[in-house]
Amino acid sequence: xxxxxxxxxxxxxxxxxxxxxxxxxxxxxxxxxxxxxxxxxxxxxxxxxxxxxxxxxxxxxxxxxxxxxxxxxxxxxxxxxxxxxxxxxxxxxxxxxxxxxxxxxxxxxxxxxxxxxxxxxxxxxxxxxxxxxxxxxxxxxxxxxxxxxxxxxxxxxxxxxxxxxxxxxxxxxxxxxxxxxxxxxxxxxxxxxxxxxxxxxxxxxxxxxxxxxxxxxxxxxxxxxxxxxxxxxxxxxxxxxxxxxxxxxxxxxxxxxxxxxxxxxxxxxxxxxxxxxxxxxxxxxxxxxxxxxxxxxxxxxx
Amino acid sequence: xxxxxxxxxxxxxxxxxxxxxxxxxxxxxxxxxxxxxxxxxxxxxxxxxxxxxxxxxxxxxxxxxxxxxxxxxxxxxxxxxxxxxxxxxxxxxxxxxxxxxxxxxxxxxxxxxxxxxxxxxxxxxxxxxxxxxxxxxxxxxxxxxxxxxxxxxxxxxxxxxxxxxxxxxxxxxxxxxxxxxxxxxxxxxxxxxxxxxxxxxxxxxxxxxxxxxxxxxxxxxxxxxxxxxxxxxxxxxxxxxxxxxxxxxxxxxxxxxxxxxxxxxxxxxxxxxxxxxxxxxxxxxxxxxxxxxxxxxxxxxxxxxxxxxxxxxxxxxxxxxxxxxxxxxxxxxxxxxxxxxxxxxxxxxxxxxxxxxxxxxxxxxxxxxxxxxxxxxxxxxxxxxxxxxxxxxxxxxxxxxxxxxxxxxxxxxxxxxxxxxxxxxxxxxxxxx
Numbered sequence: 070x071x072x073x074x075x076x077x078x079x080x081x082x083x084x085x086x087x088x089x090x091x092x093x094x095x096x097x098x099x100x101x102x103x104x105x106x107x108x109x110x111x112x113x114x115x116x117x118x119x120x121x122x123x124x125x126x127x128x129x130x131x132x133x134x135x136x137x138x139x140x141x142x143x144x145x146x147x148x149x150x151x152x153x154x155x156x157x158x159x160x161x162x163x164x165x166x167x168x169x170x171x172x173x174x175x176x177x178x179x180x181x182x183x184x185x186x187x188x189x190x191x192x193x194x195x196x197x198x199x200x201x202x203x204x205x206x207x208x209x210x211x212x213x214x215x216x217x218x219x220x221x222x223x224x225x226x227x228x229x230x231x232x233x234x235x236x237x238x239x240x241x242x243x244x245x246x247x248x249x250x251x252x253x254x255x256x257x258x259x260x261x262x263x264x265x266x267x268x269x270x271x272x273x274x275x276x277x278x279x280x281x282x283x284x285x286x287x288x289x290x291x292x293x294x295x296x297x298x299x300x301x302x303x304x305x306x307x308x309x310x311x312x313x314x315x316x317x318x319x320x321x322x323x324x325x326x327x328x329x330x331x332x333x334x335x336x337x338x339x340x341x342x343x344x345x346x347x348x349x350x351x352x353x354x355x356x357x358x359x360x361x362x363x364x365x366x367x368x369x370x371x
Numbered sequence: 372x373x374x375x376x377x378x379x380x381x382x383x384x385x386x387x388x389x390x391x392x393x394x395x396x397x398x399x400x401x402x403x404x405x406x407x408x409x410x411x412x413x414x415x416x417x418x419x420x421x422x423x424x425x426x427x428x429x430x431x432x433x434x435x436x437x438x439x440x441x442x443x444x445x446x447x448x449x450x451x452x453x454x455x456x457x458x459x460x461x462x463x464x465x466x467x468x469x470x471x472x473x474x475x476x477x478x479x480x481x482x483x484x485x486x487x488x489x490x491x492x493x494x495x496x497x498x499x500x501x502x503x504x505x506x507x508x509x510x511x512x513x514x515x516x517x518x519x520x521x522x523x524x525x526x527x528x529x530x531x532x533x534x535x536x537x538x539x540x541x542x543x544x545x546x547x548x549x550x551x552x553x554x555x556x557x558x559x560x561x562x563x564x565x566x567x568x569x570x571x572x573x574x575x576x577x578x579x580x581x582x583x584x585x586x587x588x589x590x591x592x593x594x595x596x597x598x599x600x601x602x603x604x605x606x607x608x609x610x611x612x613x614x615x616x617x618x619x620x621x622x623x624x625x626x627x628x629x630x631x632x633x634x635x636x637x638x639x640x641x642x643x644x645x646x647x648x649x650x651x652x653x654x655x656x657x658x659x660x661x662x663x664x665x666x667x668x669x670x671x672x673x674x675x676x677x678x679x680x681x682x683x684x685x686x687x688x689x690x691x692x693x694x695x696x697x698x699x700x701x702x703x704x705x706x707x708x709x710x711x712x713x714x715x716x717x718x719x720x721x722x723x724x725x726x727x728x729x730x731x732x733x734x735x736x737x738x739x740x741x742x743x744x745x746x747x748x749x750x751x752x753x754x755x756x757x758x759x760x761x762x763x764x765x766x767x768x769x770x771x772x773x774x775x776x777x778x779x780x781x782x783x784x785x786x787x788x789x790x791x792x793x794x795x796x797x798x799x800x801x802x803x804x
Contacts, residue, residue: 118484118765119459119463201631201633201634202637205634205637205638206630206634207573207628207630207634207638207641207643207644208637208638208641208642208643224628224629224630226630226631226634227629227630227631227779227782227783228783312631313631314581316631316775316776316779317779317780317783318776318777318779318780318783319776320779333456334452334581334768334772335768335769335772336768337769
């Protein structure tokens with residue numbers, strides 16, 4: 070009956086309760102997300118170094134500078150490379166591993182689960198320091214072991230490309246376990262009957278994975294996909310800061326670290342804000358594309 | 372059984388920590404009760420492992436003997452940059468501590484952007500007896516370190532460090548070289564080559580943190596200057612020659628390492644690099660961890676030239692705004708600069724004392740130096756100390772960054788020294804305009 074007159078919605082006690090429950094999270098969102106976001110937009114039009122009492126209005130100058138700076142493109146290129154690597158290491162591999170552990174392997178499952186998840190609880194700063202030592206190309210354990218086989222470890226922290234690969238690996242130490250557990254839960258939740266039926270029919274494992282498991286767990290898959298990109302890029306920040314500070318010559322910097330570098334190392338607040346807003350715009354674009362093309366094929370159980 | 376034991380020890384540890392926290396807070400309550408004392412804040416960057424304990428000791432000892440002032444020490448993470456950031460936040464909210472440590476590379480930035488008062492001014496206004504304190508106790512070239520590009524005495528040098536050459540005597544001997552190490556940069560290069568040939572280990576590592584400190588020592592000792600007037604001038608003939616030597620060792624001879632700072636020092640401590648050029652502030656780390664016969668020798672010179680070594684570390688500046696606070700700040704600083712406090716500071720941190728009479732004084736470092744050979748190298752080269760160049764103006768930090776970027780290019784073998792330095796110098800001069 071009410072649906073017939075949608076124009077007039079009465080605020081019932083339930084409505085109030087609902088809004089009341091929303092408010093705490095809304096306040097947090099506004100205070101820590103929307104307000105800083107607005108302020109960043111505001112700052113991107115000014116030349117300021119965080120101390121001067123006056124901010125000088127420069128219009129679109131900051132954006133012009135960011136877009137003409139070759140470093141910006143280098144950094145965005147690196148960002149893409151990071152995304153690609155993180156997706157392989159933290160989405161595809163744990164997906165396969167979850168499948169293998171749940172459906173193929175039958176023994177020691179609990180041990181694997183625990184062992185794989187464990188590193189996620191350790192601080193990434195500690196991890197980074199640990200890996201600096203482990204992967205010290207001259208005298209670290211990894212270099213010594215490679216030395217037994219007569220292989221010289223490349224000085225990864227100073228080589229383009231290599232440095233991104235190693236930093237991604239260090240980051241995945243943190244991200245891998247969580248992603249794995251989430252994917253495992255999802256794969257585990259698929260009805261056993263379907264899979265058993267397929268196995269009885271002699272369907273090969275790879276077909277089970279692509280035609281049954283992947284589509285049926287795709288809702289979680291897409292969540293991990295997005296979280297890998299968004300969170301992964303933020304997590305990479307820590308090893309960059311601890312190990313390379315973006316070097317050599319920005320070869321390991323990504324969009325997020327570079328924004329930090331501009332603002333808090335060089336104190337070019339406007340430049341940094343403009344870069345952040347551009348990054349934001351790119352991510353919004355990616356999300357729109359995702360909703361348009363990927364979301365359609367997703368299977369939600371309920 | 373074992374599980375219980377673990378649980379029990381954990382509990383005991385927690386109780387102990389809790390107890391410590393308690394006692395700490397009660398003492399501060401007690402002294403806060405005597406409210407005639409002026410309370411001032413002292414901001415420092417010394418973590419527990421880097422002299423933080425000494426800071427606490429000194430502050431505690433000061434508070435016990437002072438009738439008028441109570442100092443609260445506040446630790447700032449992430450070194451001098453972190454402190455600057457916090458100071459910015461504090462200034463934005465209209466407050467300020469009384470005494471702060473300012474890293475040399477932030478000297479100009481600090482004096483351009485923050486409101487401070489020159490220590491001599493405070494002395495002249497309130498402490499006529501101390502009028503000649505600075506002149507009497509500090510070397511001129513040391514006092515100059517704390518003057519900004521306009522020649523104003525912004526603060527007083529406090530933590531001083533200089534680059535020294537750490538050597539692995541065992542490796543040098545194995546390679547059949549003089550175990551007292553090289554005296555000149557040319558010798559460093561030859562030594563490095565021999566070491567690689569004879570032992571297969573790397574010969575040399577020069578520190579590569581996010582600053583150009585060591586680079587300045589290398590270039591300026593050869594007669595180049597980072598700045599001339601207000602313009603960058605490092606791409607001179609001497610500058611290029613000096614940089615070339617380092618680049619050749621890394622790129623051409625492959626006898627030296629191109630690594631981040633921590634990994635480089637680690638490799639020296641592990642015995643995989645025979646010589647490391649880095650700050651005296653790393654002394655205790657190297658002394659405590661190296662399992663071979665390690666020594667520190669004076670910075671190498673260029674043949675026939677005098678060394679010019681930039682000072683690392685920090686000065687103390689007064690940022691107190693009210694007169695009462697300023698007075699208290701000097702009282703505290705004078706205490707920190709006493710021979711006894713300076714000696715404690717050196718022992719706790721490995722910094723070189725900026726005051727000239729501390730090294731020989733009985734109450735000072737006489738005994739300490741007799742036992743710590745490594746420290747001697749740093750103290751002996753004090754007359755070669757010059758200020759650490761900070762590029763002037765708002766774009767100074769950006770200029771500094773440019774020089775770091777080109778370091779990676781050159782040492783990575785992507786650009787030639789001459790081309791790299793020349794274009795960077797041009798870019799920096801465009802920025803500084």
